Amino acid sequence: MKILKYIKTNVLIYFLIGMFLNSGLSLIKPLLLERLLVIQEDQLTLDMVLSFILYGFCLHLIFYSTMLLANFVSNNLQRHLQLRLKNQLFRKLFLEDAFIDDEKVSIVTQEMELLYDQFFLPLDLIIGKSFILFTTIVFILWQNLWLGLFFVAFSLLRPLPQWLMNSRLNNSGAAFSKNQKNFHLSVGDFFRGADTFYFYGVAREKMSMLEKYNEDYENARWRNEWTNNIVFFFNGPIEFFSQVLPLALGLVMQERGAELTTAGLIAMYIATMNINGPLQSIMYSVSDIQRSGVVRERIFSILEDSSVEYSYHTVDNVSELVLENVSKNIGERILFQNLSLNLSQPSKVLIKGASGTGKSTLLRIIAGKIRPDTGRLYVRTSKGEEFSQFQGNIAYISQHPFFTHGTIRDNLTFGQEFSDKQLLYYLDQVGLTGEIPSILDYHLINNGENISGGQRLRLELVRCLLREKDIVLADEITAALDRENAKRVRQLLSSLPIILVEVAHHIDSEMHYDQMINLKDYR
Template sequence: MFKYFNKYLVTLTLVACALNSLVFLIEPLITSKIFDLTSLNNHQDTLSFLGYGLTLYVVLYSVMFIANLLINHIMTIGCGRIRLRLYQNLILNHREMNHDKKISMLTQDVEYYLWNHISPSILLVSHVSNVLLLSAYLLSKNMLIGLIFIACAFVFLVVQHVIGQKAEQKGSELAVARQKLLGLLSDVVAGRSTLTQNQALFASLKQVKKQSEHYESSRQGFEIFRSFFTLLAHLMLFISQFLPIFLGLALTLLGVKLRTTDLIAMFIAATRLEQPLKNIVDDIFRLNGAKAIAKHFETLLEQPIPKYQSHAMTGDPFECLDGHHLAKSFAGRTLFSDLSFHFEKGKKYLIKGPSGSGKSTLFKLILQEMSPDEGTLDMVLAGGQTTDNYHHRIGLIAQSPYLFNDSIRYNLTLGEAFSDELLLEKLEQVGLTDEFDDILNYQIVNNGENISGGQKTRLEIARSLIRQKDVLLADEVTAPLDVNNAKTIRQLLFSLPVTVIEIAHHIDDTFIYDGDIDLS
């Protein structure tokens, strides 16, 4: 996990967190200093005490400030790196994972992971340091009485934890009772006409009354328990704060050497011991709660990130795409077998067949999003060279292209560096420049709801043309369009100087393909 953080900064932060624990000793040290002063009869003693206190506060709180800055800094950098790696992994790998799950992981889950696993891992060191330093201070004053203070603080913590669990249990019971009442009320309100028609409205109101009384009884019980638990928690302060002082005074009467000044300073230090103990329990609780998601995220983080090629602007000229004896099955059902084809440069091909015959699966094989059960796919380049790594040279024209809430310029470049001249050239090629004023700066709204379906498809085609794709896969691109727009899009596809492979159910007989594959 911490490999994504700067090791030097992490070490420095942990040291600063440990030094930050000294803040907890300010009050005990000031108290001891006050009682150590025999008198304040001159300005020098007064100014010396002022300088001691000012130095203590400025130095120790400055250390705390630096520690907080370092924690924030390494969390910002480290969490940014983790978030970016998770983003790359989920986008470039795991294509089978649905979009909603990926979005949930990259927003809600990653925040939960960062603040309930990584943050407590760092803060736990600070809180343990707080406890160790305060414990060392107590023991340095007097070993026996220091142990009593520490033991009583732990007893207080255990009782607080038990009280918290009981309160959570009672709260859950109240929530269940409330949910049942709300569910019943919802049914009665929504089903009023049915209840009235069947003369059951009065009986249902009696049921509502009974459930409402049960809920109010549960709520009253919860409030009583909460008040009792609050009383018990405050009474426990007697054990954690007063009892050690009493035992300390009793032990001094039995001959244990301890100044009253030290006992008071130990009392103040012991009251500060309770909070870091609570923080440790909270850190461990958060770490345990995030254990499952942390294990899942760390598995994702360990996975290698595949190399990504942005676009196919370079490379040997394309000649053809060949499939040799391809076979693919799902759940024991054969979609196709011994399928071979030869798609030449610049020609237009049709893939047809009924729904479920494997047309979209064939596209996924060509896009290299999945592998065939049998056979091979190769791209043949100029000079007869072949390559099986060609997915970056294939463009997909989807039936419903996704458009971002940004300008047409961004929707074409997608953040990559392309000149406006090239963008306008390709927009002219797909016939869009005359349909918009200041086309590159035109703002797309809500996935293109402010432009037509045909315009969306032509923008998608322009995206591929800008990146000089050798092969375009058109997946039912005319299905959602009216007759005129469908004809415009098909004319455009046939006019392009690239290989086009189209899936289509409805074919205009005026368009003659160079070849077809029938998966019926």
């Protein structure tokens, strides 16, 4: 029922109407046979044959037209649902730190595809087949109520083996999903860490571990499929009870003078076979849905978690950044406590300290990526207004910036409107125009591996300059630069009317700071 909130009402109504209209598709053969069997051989004429052909043509045209309509509304529902769910997952997972990047990619791609194949499509099929099942049962009962009840009752025993083995099916499905996830993550680690494993001489061990994950995954798949095969083995005896015994009972009723024609009896028998088909499809679909349990719960727990959502607020006319008694611990280890800062625009502050003292953590707290354990952060405008949400005013310059596959122009603009003149102006400011030919059209690959670390950092700085942020957080930004480019970058930052909060191990004697904070003083 959780998926209903992601489906527009009109899309759902069209879907149900299409499924209802399609439900008569299974009656083509019973209706044709019934019409055929009432034709007496001694009364057979060319007109009757032509009438039969026309009748059959109309049946096929009508019911296959409704099938086309049903497929259209079904495909439209799946498209609509996939778009809304994936778009929601994009928003929920965008800045969520509870999942690593590979997990996020896996959730939106592989797990959503798995959910589509093992939950949405089977659920769609169950609804469609249920309509067909209902129409077929009504047709059978219409022929002869009491005999029809026997046909229907025995046919509805088909799901009994699956119900009896429901717990085993659920467990095998959960084991399959768990091993599938572990295998996918291990494959990703294996190939991304290939160089590391090679140079440390552990390739053989890592390959053995991957082979073990692969074996566990394939064994879980085999056990899951075998469990399903056992369930469907027991369908054979039940099919005997649902088809042969009621047919024999119908013959006995005919022999004893019941008002039951051979044409009606055969139509009921053929229709009963059409009960078994939808029932078997429903059983397979229920099995698929059971296998999707782990993935289904994982995805819907993300979708239903109201706390997992990114926000991006921009405040106009920022004049101050204020930190009041901010503290942060990791487990029992204190990084810093009761840290207070009041930074007016423009100002430059250096946060220093040894590795592991929480410098980068403090920047992430200011950026809104991590919440402090105590204290509050906010910006104050020139009018004295205070805002605790100000992510849109912040630029975060990392020593490991990220670049997509695309041109430098694409990586600077990210789809926003900037003229080439603006781009070239700032690229020249950081000294890149003379280093990279046809710079705006230069193609970056694999997170910018075809340019140097210093060039990547300066491109990140250009991103910041283009957007004229009020607060710039700089994390060891000159560590990868030579002396000349480091000086150029620092002079550029120093000239900007911004609040600069910089993290560094060592003090640059050529850079003037309004404040210097050593985090060891706040432990």
